[in-house]
Amino acid sequence: MKRTTILDLAKLLSLNPSTISRALNDHPDIRPETRNRVKEAAKTFHYRPNLQARFFRQKNSGLVALILPELNMFFIPGLMDGVNAIVKDANMSVIIFVSDNSAERESEIVDHCLSWMVKGVLLSLAENTTHIDHLVPLEEAGIPVVLLDKIIETNHFSTLAIDDRDAAYQAVNHLASQGKKTIMGLFGPAGLSMTRLRMEGFQQALTAAAIPFSTYDMICAENSGQYISSFEDHLRSTPYDALFVMSDELLMQVIPVLYRLSLFPSSLSIVAISDGIVPYQLYPAITHVRHSGFDIGKAAASLLLDHIENKKPAMHIKLPVFLKEENSVF
Amino acid sequence: MKRTTILDLAKLLSLNPSTISRALNDHPDIRPETRNRVKEAAKTFHYRPNLQARFFRQKNSGLVALILPELNMFFIPGLMDGVNAIVKDANMSVIIFVSDNSAERESEIVDHCLSWMVKGVLLSLAENTTHIDHLVPLEEAGIPVVLLDKIIETNHFSTLAIDDRDAAYQAVNHLASQGKKTIMGLFGPAGLSMTRLRMEGFQQALTAAAIPFSTYDMICAENSGQYISSFEDHLRSTPYDALFVMSDELLMQVIPVLYRLSLFPSSLSIVAISDGIVPYQLYPAITHVRHSGFDIGKAAASLLLDHIENKKPAMHIKLPVFLKEENSVF
DNA sequence: ATGAAAGCGCTAACAC
DNA sequence: GTGTTAGCGCTTTCAT
Numbered sequence: 001m002k003r004t005t006i007l008d009l010a011k012l013l014s015l016n017p018s019t020i021s022r023a024l025n026d027h028p029d030i031r032p033e034t035r036n037r038v039k040e041a042a043k044t045f046h047y048r049p050n051l052q053a054r055f056f057r058q059k060n061s062g063l064v065a066l067i068l069p070e071l072n073m074f075f076i077p078g079l080m081d082g083v084n085a086i087v088k089d090a091n092m093s094v095i096i097f098v099s100d101n102s103a104e105r106e107s108e109i110v111d112h113c114l115s116w117m118v119k120g121v122l123l124s125l126a127e128n129t130t131h132i133d134h135l136v137p138l139e140e141a142g143i144p145v146v147l148l149d150k151i152i153e154t155n156h157f158s159t160l161a162i163d164d165r166d167a168a169y170q171a172v173n174h175l176a177s178q179g180k181k182t183i184m185g186l187f188g189p190a191g192l193s194m195t196r197l198r199m200e201g202f203q204q205a206l207t208a209a210a211i212p213f214s215t216y217d218m219i220c221a222e223n224s225g226q227y228i229s230s231f232e233d234h235l236r237s238t239p240y241d242a243l244f245v246m247s248d249e250l251l252m253q254v255i256p257v258l259y260r261l262s263l264f265p266s267s268l269s270i271v272a273i274s275d276g277i278v279p280y281q282l283y284p285a286i287t288h289v290r291h292s293g294f295d296i297g298k299a300a301a302s303l304l305l306d307h308i309e310n311k312k313p314a315m316h317i318k319l320p321v322f323l324k325e326e327n328s329v330f
Numbered sequence: 331m332k333r334t335t336i337l338d339l340a341k342l343l344s345l346n347p348s349t350i351s352r353a354l355n356d357h358p359d360i361r362p363e364t365r366n367r368v369k370e371a372a373k374t375f376h377y378r379p380n381l382q383a384r385f386f387r388q389k390n391s392g393l394v395a396l397i398l399p400e401l402n403m404f405f406i407p408g409l410m411d412g413v414n415a416i417v418k419d420a421n422m423s424v425i426i427f428v429s430d431n432s433a434e435r436e437s438e439i440v441d442h443c444l445s446w447m448v449k450g451v452l453l454s455l456a457e458n459t460t461h462i463d464h465l466v467p468l469e470e471a472g473i474p475v476v477l478l479d480k481i482i483e484t485n486h487f488s489t490l491a492i493d494d495r496d497a498a499y500q501a502v503n504h505l506a507s508q509g510k511k512t513i514m515g516l517f518g519p520a521g522l523s524m525t526r527l528r529m530e531g532f533q534q535a536l537t538a539a540a541i542p543f544s545t546y547d548m549i550c551a552e553n554s555g556q557y558i559s560s561f562e563d564h565l566r567s568t569p570y571d572a573l574f575v576m577s578d579e580l581l582m583q584v585i586p587v588l589y590r591l592s593l594f595p596s597s598l599s600i601v602a603i604s605d606g607i608v609p610y611q612l613y614p615a616i617t618h619v620r621h622s623g624f625d626i627g628k629a630a631a632s633l634l635l636d637h638i639e640n641k642k643p644a645m646h647i648k649l650p651v652f653l654k655e656e657n658s659v660f
Numbered sequence: 661a662t663g664a665a666a667g668c669g670c671t672a673a674c675a676c
Numbered sequence: 677g678t679g680t681t682a683g684c685g686c687t688t689t690c691a692t
Contacts, residue, residue: 053669056382259613283589383685
């Protein structure tokens with residue numbers, strides 16, 4: 001059974017294809033009577049627009065690309081939800097790509113987005129992406145890009161992330177204000193700008209609190225989780241009174257270690273940067289600086305739509321974050 | 331700067347557009363020499379295929395739709411990852427939709443998939459979807475559908491999920507084999523077939539172990555989490571020696587309650603159906619029947635591709651699950 | 661091994 | 677307010 005097309009409807013109603021098209025798209029020129037006739041016929045004959053044809057004709061795609069380095073349980077679902085909420089309200093759809101944290105793959109995906117003629121790109125960078133040269137073709141094609149979460153600041157594209165430095169600062173400042181002196185910071189991959197900023201915030205807070213700082217108080221755990229065991233050895237041999245953890249991912253890895261060493265919940269104060277779910281799995285709940293994937297997704301998608309509609313200069317947005325303090329009383 | 335098209339290349343090389351097209355697509359008819367000339371020109375002039383045009387011409391879209399009821403941190407990221415892994419290897423892309431657990435929205439999305447001329451649909455049903463009438467148009471259009479995770483069994487479409495009944499059976503059987511007698515089962519929304527099957531497995535295991543069963547030993551928590559508090563009251567007043575939790579989502583909600591009542595980790599044995607992450611956040615880790623969103627996503631996407639390539643009858647696949655026992659020794 | 665030509669379904673000038 | 681017409685970029689018969 002062939003699919004009903006605009007031409008079919010045109011013949012059926014002895015009208016011109018363009019009239020059908022206009023009627024279906026609520027063009028003001030069309031008489032309401034005609035419009036209704038057309039829409040009725042469309043309904044009875046199960047007409048469905050061929051988006052492929054429409055977008056081809058219109059030289060755009062109604063698609064927003066979301067490129068993510070990986071799909072994990074932290075942050076990503078919320079982020080996607082936020083993106084989706086905004087994009088669907090703009091009558092567009094989300095086409096999703098995963099770079100598997102590979103800069104080369106990311107580059108291929110960007111190419112593919114060009115081929116798809118997407119209307120915009122939301123991109124969270126792969127871990128080993130060190131420059132944004134591969135995005136130049138998007139810029140040349142006039143396709144707006146918003147970098148989110150894992151970003152590199154550049155004049156060419158807007159970026160949106162939380163205020164990483166301040167997040168770490170607030171967290172560590174809280175520990176300092178509790179009188180904690182020996183503080184261990186646990187960080188993610190050292191290559192990420194996100195990590196560097198959080199390390200800066202960490203150090204700045206220590207400095208501000210006049211807490212003597214040595215590099216031994218920071219550990220960068222690369223992706224694998226194998227570093228966690230060296231971290232365990234370190235913890236075993238060195239007494240800390242507080243621990244700063246820069247992400248939910250690390251928090252989740254480190255918690256079993258702390259249980260094993262009986263450092264949690266009793267002797268070690270913990271503060272994390274978190275989306276606020278994992279901290280409540282623990283008892284007592286963990287004080288954390290709260291961020292939200294959903295908010296970031298929403299904000300980034302809104303910004304992208306803004307860029308799609310109005311050509312405007314790139315901007316760098318830092319979403320503020322707030323400390324969510326938990327009572328550590330038993 | 332206009333985008334380079336096949337026509338541009340044709341003029342440039344004094345060849346016919348069709349030759350260019352064939353050369354770029356490695357058609358065997360084309361002489362290697364010509365092919366290389368064309369590909370070189372394509373590279374130097376930054377030719378990018380217009381997928382919109384190609385797919386329009388070919389009457390398909392290179393898109394697989396993934397329709398999910400919601401984006402949560404359990405299961406979904408893994409599922410998406412699995413889907414994506416398979417789909418990208420088949421040179422197709424994933425277009426994602428979220429039904430927000432609304433049957434009406436799901437219906438609209440299905441319509442939209444038709445308009446997109448997607449090559450196949452992976453669908454996890456909304457909570458209040460009770461029939462699959464809205465999928466008939468897909469069937470009529472010859473677009474394969476695979477229902478996954480949240481499913482309704484039907485003759486019309488393939489389904490893929492874990493063996494829910496067996497998962498619950500194994501879990502409760504394990505508790506029974508440990509000599510547990512008073513067992514509380516915590517379940518999700520009663521409307522889901524997934525829930526009903528897990529309840530069946532729960533009861534069957536109790537029956538098999540000759541454990542007297544009363545309906546008071548089961549609670550269905552509807553989505554909101556407000557039921558959790560009534561569950562807390564119930565737990566406070568009734569002494570159980572074991573708890574079965576049917577999902578990670580519930581497990582995560584219930585853990586803080588158990589801590590609060592001091593039922594965990596000491597007095598109450600817990601078994602859950604889980605993807606195996608949350609159980610290790612706790613100490614001691616929780617014995618669970620392990621399933622995997624990634625595996626389900628991969629299997630469902632593979633099945634869908636199979637349906638896309640070869641017209642074959644619908645099948646119902648139940649992925650097996652296994653008990654992952656943890657030592658509860660302190 | 662390459663060329664010629666048609667057409668996928670839709671929209672947007674431009675006419676009337 | 678509706679019709680006419682052309683064409684988006686690509687693939688694919690069919691012919692040579």
